[in-house]
Structure formats: structure tokens, C-alpha cells
Amino acid sequence: MEKHILTKLQNLRDEDLVSFHVPGHKMGKIYDKLGYKNILEEIYTLDTTEIDGTDNLHNAKEIIKDSQDRTAKIFNSNKTIYLVNGTTCGVQAAIMATCNPKSKIIVNRDCHQSVINACILGDLKPVYIQTKVCQNTNIIKGVAVEDVIEIIDNNLDSKALILTYPTYYGSTYDLKTICEYAHSKNMIVIIDEAHGAHLELSDKLPKSAIIEGADIIIQSTHKTLPAFTQASMLHIKGNRVDEKRILSMLRFLESSSPSYLLLNSLELAVDIYEKHGKNLMEDLLNIIDEFKSKFINRENILIHNEMDKTKIFISLKDLGITGYDLDEILRRDYKIQVELSNYYGVLLICTIGNDKEDFNRLEKALEDLLSKINKKDILEDTNYPKNLPTKVLNPRDAFYSDKKTVKIEDSIGKISGEYIIPYPPGISLISPGEIITQEIITYIQQGIKSGMIISGIKDTSLKYIAIIDKN
Numbered sequence: 001m002e003k004h005i006l007t008k009l010q011n012l013r014d015e016d017l018v019s020f021h022v023p024g025h026k027m028g029k030i031y032d033k034l035g036y037k038n039i040l041e042e043i044y045t046l047d048t049t050e051i052d053g054t055d056n057l058h059n060a061k062e063i064i065k066d067s068q069d070r071t072a073k074i075f076n077s078n079k080t081i082y083l084v085n086g087t088t089c090g091v092q093a094a095i096m097a098t099c100n101p102k103s104k105i106i107v108n109r110d111c112h113q114s115v116i117n118a119c120i121l122g123d124l125k126p127v128y129i130q131t132k133v134c135q136n137t138n139i140i141k142g143v144a145v146e147d148v149i150e151i152i153d154n155n156l157d158s159k160a161l162i163l164t165y166p167t168y169y170g171s172t173y174d175l176k177t178i179c180e181y182a183h184s185k186n187m188i189v190i191i192d193e194a195h196g197a198h199l200e201l202s203d204k205l206p207k208s209a210i211i212e213g214a215d216i217i218i219q220s221t222h223k224t225l226p227a228f229t230q231a232s233m234l235h236i237k238g239n240r241v242d243e244k245r246i247l248s249m250l251r252f253l254e255s256s257s258p259s260y261l262l263l264n265s266l267e268l269a270v271d272i273y274e275k276h277g278k279n280l281m282e283d284l285l286n287i288i289d290e291f292k293s294k295f296i297n298r299e300n301i302l303i304h305n306e307m308d309k310t311k312i313f314i315s316l317k318d319l320g321i322t323g324y325d326l327d328e329i330l331r332r333d334y335k336i337q338v339e340l341s342n343y344y345g346v347l348l349i350c351t352i353g354n355d356k357e358d359f360n361r362l363e364k365a366l367e368d369l370l371s372k373i374n375k376k377d378i379l380e381d382t383n384y385p386k387n388l389p390t391k392v393l394n395p396r397d398a399f400y401s402d403k404k405t406v407k408i409e410d411s412i413g414k415i416s417g418e419y420i421i422p423y424p425p426g427i428s429l430i431s432p433g434e435i436i437t438q439e440i441i442t443y444i445q446q447g448i449k450s451g452m453i454i455s456g457i458k459d460t461s462l463k464y465i466a467i468i469d470k471n
Helices: 004-014 029-034 037-041 063-075 086-098 111-121 143-154 174-182 241-255 259-291 323-334 356-372 395-399 438-450
Strands: 017-018 079-083 106-107 125-129 140-142 160-164 188-192 215-218 232-236 302-304 313-315 336-338 346-349 405-406 464-468
Touching: 029 037, 029 259, 037 125, 063 079, 063 188, 063 259, 079 086, 079 241, 086 111, 086 160, 086 215, 086 232, 086 241, 106 111, 106 143, 111 125, 111 395, 125 143, 140 215, 143 160, 143 174, 160 174, 160 259, 174 464, 232 241, 241 336, 259 302, 313 323, 323 336, 323 346, 336 346, 336 356
Parallel strands: 017 336, 106 125, 106 160, 160 188, 188 215
Antiparallel strands: 079 232, 215 232, 302 313, 313 346, 405 464
16 A cells, blocks of 8 residues: 555654744644543544443534533633634635625735635624734835724725634734724624734733634634644634624534544643643743844844744845755755745744743754854845735636636736735735735745745646736
8 A cells, every 4th residue: 555645644754853833732742742642542443423421522512512612711701712724714714604695805915815704704704903014124014003904994884704813824903992892883893813822921921812802703723732733723702793603604614524523632731731731831932932032233243123022034145055955954854844934034833832942952953053054145135025916806706707818918807717826924015906016026936046935826836816807
């Protein structure tokens, strides 16, 4: 029997990689450390379906309901729903449960692609909020409160507001004020908190959206806590949300045969969170502070945190090293895998699954790398697009419109028929129905030359793109 996937994964495991990427259990290391190994060694025997005694995720009344109720208390929500199709299905169910077809929804423009896909599925009209981007690092910093309030005031007929909090890079903002203002205008607040399931483990971290007043919060438990990939949670807080509509939408969007292995992993993650989470997070934050102190005021290297200290951005741009190159060097020469890279640097996602040895290896790798690199020219700047693309068609209308393929240089000023999405993090720079601008194409072309990976478009070399011909 040929085992292509299994063999490759076993080889990767045996490389002894240091994981600064998701999932949060860090290749299972946290399970071994905390004594969960025996449970996981038999987990393949627990793969089952809905039979007498196993309950049903889509109509939970027994063991799944009890587990979800326990989790709701631990996470301080009124209702928790386990998800086995990732945060994507939770985001889409929340949007489509709160917004009727043809209605408006206010969206941060740096949203995950799943939000725009929900607008296609639900035939919704997104109204975008500009996001802030650090021009020195291309770190996405989230929305400004005043911008959100202005958009709300100009779109009082919107049914809901959905925001990403924290951003992929760990940036947060005054979400409490936004929630209070949106509620005063009778809008439901949905938060894509894919990268914030861990926030309540320490007072040194930003507050979770559950605490800050959001109505629906969707978390990727697999990203920053030790659940299996694709295992997430949807939390409902307060009394503004129709829980039955969310459950109905999940029946449309989520598998009718939910994985009990993923459900088990959620329960394990919650158990670790409750029993060990705060102590492990305190240890992690101390280790991160110690690591950062080794490079304070060091020439030619930038080690940066946003508000969430577990996200670390490392840049060697003053040595002429792009983030794409640094990503490759760390993996090839030092067996360190980062989460993502942009032009200026790399992002590390640190979780309670990491330990001091991981950071020791990272420190030694950076010290060795700095000693070997001769001073180069500073990287030329590449500016993240500052202007929102103009939306001519709503996503659903654009998706179903007739399209034709043209050379990329002939697409400027035309209506895009495709997404252009640097991945990760999965944030669309151009979406179907928006006008293609020179600014966006220049940024993407520079990125591809440097090593950027593009998804959402058929021709990933970006020589051709599908446009909508309104004629």
C-alpha cells in the first residue's frame, strides 16, 4: 500500500521541526507534556458516528450538549457550539443567520475570504471599513473606532457588523466602544476571533471579544489552543441572537457527519485550558519576554509584538533579507517553521504548546544567521495598497456574471471576476465585483517576484486574470 500523505507527514514529524505555526498543540508536544498521550494513542478507536449514546452535534441533547455547556461556563459565554468545519462555517452561519438576502452588512476590508464567500452565499451587500496597515512592516493593524462609527452612521439599515479581532498579527482596538455603539443602533456584532481563543488566559493579553461585548464570537480553537486542525467554537453572548437560526444555518454549512475525533480534541483543549492554561500562558509570556530581551537595540534585526504578545514579527529588512527569504532560511537551515511571511518579515504564532527549548533554538538560529550575513542594501519599500477598491457589483452578482480572461496589464480599471488573495493570511486584496487598480497589481507583482504565494485566482503567476465584461 502506498501511503503518500502518511509517509510525508511522518517524515516531517521526524525532522524535529520547531513549530511556530498552527495548530496550537505544536505537533502534539503539549499532549505528551501534560499526560494526555494515552488518550490520544487510542483515539482512532473512538472514531464513530451518531448512534445510540453518542448524541448528535446538530441536535445536541446528551454528551455533546453537556460538553458544550461546560465550555460555555469556562469561556464565559451564554452558549457554545462546537464546530468541525473550522471557523469558516461558524463565520458564515453567523452572517447568514443575522442578515436576510439583499440586506447590508458592515465588514472590515481585511476580513477573511470566508466573509466575502458568505456574502455570495447569502446574497448580501457588504459595506467595507478601511483597515490600518503599518507601512514599515505591512502588518495589518485593524480598524479605527472613528472609521467604524462613521460607516455605521452612514449605513443604519445594516443588519450586522462583522470585524476581525485580533488581526492575524495580534493587533487589537477598542472593541468595547464599537460594540456599545453598534448595539445603540440595533446592530448585531459578529467577531471573527480565529486568532484569539487564548486571550483570557492572561491579564497581560487583550480582552476577548466575549468580554468586550460582542454577540457572536467564532474562535479557531486549533490555532492558539491545543485542538486538532479544523476544530473551532462559536460562542453566543447576550440575548440579541436567534440561536435557532444559527443552528439551522450550521445544518446547511457544516458536515452532517461531524467528526468525533475533532469533538474529542475540542474537549481535550478545554480541559487543558481550564486546568493548565493560565500557568502555561504565564510561563510562555515570560519566555517570550526573555527571548525579546536578547535582541533589544540589536542592529539589523527587528523583533516586534502587537498587543497580543504571543504573536512575534521578526524582520531582517535592514540586511536586505525579505520575509520570504527569511522564512525559507529558517526552515532549510535551522528546521524552524514560521506561520507566514510578508515582504518585510515573518510571523511566529506562539502558544502554550511551545516551550523554552523552542525559543532557545530560535535564538541560536538568529544569532548564527546575523553572524553570517554581510551587510546588504536595505530593502526597497513596497507599499501595501492604501485605497479601498471600488465595489461595482455585490459579490454574488459578480460571482455569477459572465467573465473573460485578459492580460493583467489590460485589466486596470476593469471589474475583477476573481479574488487575488495572498495566502496566508487569506485576506483578499481584490474581490469579484471590484475595480482592479494599478496600485494593487503593482503590489502583487512585486510580491510574487519576492516569493509571495497567491490564491483565489486561476493563473497564480498573475499574467492573466478574469474580468467581468459588462458589455
